[in-house]
Amino acid sequence: MKILLIKTNKESFHELEFVRSIENILKNNKIKFFTSHYKDLKKQDLKNADKIIICGTSLKDNHFLKNIDYFKWIENYNKPILGICSGMQIISKIFKAKLKHRQEIGLKTLNFKKEFLGLKNKKEVYELHNNYFDLPKNFTKFTDSKIPQAIKHNQKPLYGTLFHPEVRNKNLILEFCLF
Amino acid sequence: MKLAFLLSGGKDSLYAAYLAKQAGHELVCAITIYSKNKDSYMFHTPCVEKTKKQAKSMSLSLLACKTKGEKEKELKDLEKAIKKAKQKYNIQGIVTGAIESCYQASRIQKICDKLNLECFNPLWQKPQLELLNDLIKNGFKVIVTSVAAYPLNPSLLGRKIDKKFIHEIKLLQEKFKINPAGEGGEFETFVLNCPLFSNSLKIIDKKITGKNNSWKMEVKLK
Incomplete structure (x- = not known):
C-alpha cells in the first residue's frame, strides 16, 4: 500500500501545518507514502500510488482553484482519493459544483447520518475554510449539516471532507488508507 | 514574506x-x-x-x-x-x-x-516528543519556569530541556498523561538561547513561589 499525498499550498511554509501533520499520522502507522505538489505531479506518480490524499491549505490560499486544470486527471481516475478541505473543493469543482462563501473556523460538532470512513453519529471536527461547494451531482452527503462537510461519489471511491480530520479525527485518515 | x-x-x-x-x-x-x-x-x-x-x-x-x-x-x-x-x-x-x-x-x-x-502554525499537530528533540538538535537552551500539574513539583523549575528531561517527561506522560510539551499548561518554559539570538541570556537571580503542584520561578536576567 502506497499513499500519494498531494500538496495544494501556494506558500511552501504552510506544508508544516497542512501536509506534515498528515505525513506524521502515516509514519506513526507505518504506512508508506510519497508526497508531491500538484504542479509537479507526473503520470507515473498517479500510476505508482494505491490511494491519494489531497491535502488542505491555509485559509487565505485559493490559488488551487485558479489552477484547476492541473486536477483534470481526477475525472478519469479510478483509485481511491480523499480530498481534505481544499482537496474536497477541488474534487467538487472538477465535478462542476458551485462555489459558495462561508467561513467556519474552529471546533464544530457534526452529525453523521451514515457512517463515513469510520465516523458516525455526532463527532467533533476542526474547520478552517472561507469557501465551500454545493454537493456535486452523483455525490452523497453524509452529514445533516446545511453545507456538504463529508461527501462520497456514488460509484467511485472518491471522498471529501471540508473539515480537517488530521486535527481531531486522525482515525478517518487511517480508515481511508488501510481499508 | x-x-x-x-x-x-x-x-x-x-x-x-x-x-x-x-x-x-x-x-x-x-x-x-x-x-x-x-x-x-x-x-x-x-x-x-x-x-x-x-x-x-x-x-x-x-x-x-x-x-x-x-x-x-x-x-x-x-x-x-x-x-x-x-x-x-x-x-x-x-x-x-x-x-x-x-x-x-x-x-x-x-x-x-x-x-x-x-x-x-508550523508546529501544528507536531508530535510533542519530536518537538523537544528538535529543540535540542537545533541548539535551543530552554528551561522550565513553571509547573501546574500533578505530580510535577518545584524540583523541575530551572531544569534544562535535555535528553534526561525528555526521558523523564516521557515516563510522566505514560504514567500521569502529562503532555510532554506542556501545551496543556502542565509546565511553561523560557528560552535562554537559540540560533535566532546573538547572545545567550544569563540568569542572575531567581525567586520560586507556589504550593502543592503549582509553582513558578521568576528570573532576573543580566
Whole structure:
C-alpha cells in the first residue's frame, strides 16, 4: 500500500501545518507514502500510488482553484482519493459544483447520518475554510449539516471532507488508507 | 514574506519563529501580550516580561501590549497589537507556536483573516516528543519556569530541556498523561538561547513561589 499525498499550498511554509501533520499520522502507522505538489505531479506518480490524499491549505490560499486544470486527471481516475478541505473543493469543482462563501473556523460538532470512513453519529471536527461547494451531482452527503462537510461519489471511491480530520479525527485518515 | 511572531518567551513561539526564518521569511517584529490573568486561555505568562531581552538579542522590535486577560476581551487586545504590527511594520503574516490548542489557533486564524494576514502554525499537530528533540538538535537552551500539574513539583523549575528531561517527561506522560510539551499548561518554559539570538541570556537571580503542584520561578536576567 502506497499513499500519494498531494500538496495544494501556494506558500511552501504552510506544508508544516497542512501536509506534515498528515505525513506524521502515516509514519506513526507505518504506512508508506510519497508526497508531491500538484504542479509537479507526473503520470507515473498517479500510476505508482494505491490511494491519494489531497491535502488542505491555509485559509487565505485559493490559488488551487485558479489552477484547476492541473486536477483534470481526477475525472478519469479510478483509485481511491480523499480530498481534505481544499482537496474536497477541488474534487467538487472538477465535478462542476458551485462555489459558495462561508467561513467556519474552529471546533464544530457534526452529525453523521451514515457512517463515513469510520465516523458516525455526532463527532467533533476542526474547520478552517472561507469557501465551500454545493454537493456535486452523483455525490452523497453524509452529514445533516446545511453545507456538504463529508461527501462520497456514488460509484467511485472518491471522498471529501471540508473539515480537517488530521486535527481531531486522525482515525478517518487511517480508515481511508488501510481499508 | 515579512512576518511578525507571537512571542511568549517559551520554546514553542521561538521555535516556530526559527522555522519561519529557516524557510526564508523575514522576521520583522515580535508581539508579546502581557496578561494580568495568570489563568489566561490565550497567553502564557511566566517570564513574559523577559521577552524584551530576547527581542533585543534578536535585534528585533518588540510590540508589547497589556491585557487584563479576560476571556474573549483579551482577543480584542491581541487584534489591536497585530493591527499595529501590520500598520507599523507592513507585515504580511503572523507566526504562532500553536501545537494542539484549537482554542488558541482558531482565534488567531480569525484575527489574521479579518486583518488580511497569513497565519502560519508550523508546529501544528507536531508530535510533542519530536518537538523537544528538535529543540535540542537545533541548539535551543530552554528551561522550565513553571509547573501546574500533578505530580510535577518545584524540583523541575530551572531544569534544562535535555535528553534526561525528555526521558523523564516521557515516563510522566505514560504514567500521569502529562503532555510532554506542556501545551496543556502542565509546565511553561523560557528560552535562554537559540540560533535566532546573538547572545545567550544569563540568569542572575531567581525567586520560586507556589504550593502543592503549582509553582513558578521568576528570573532576573543580566
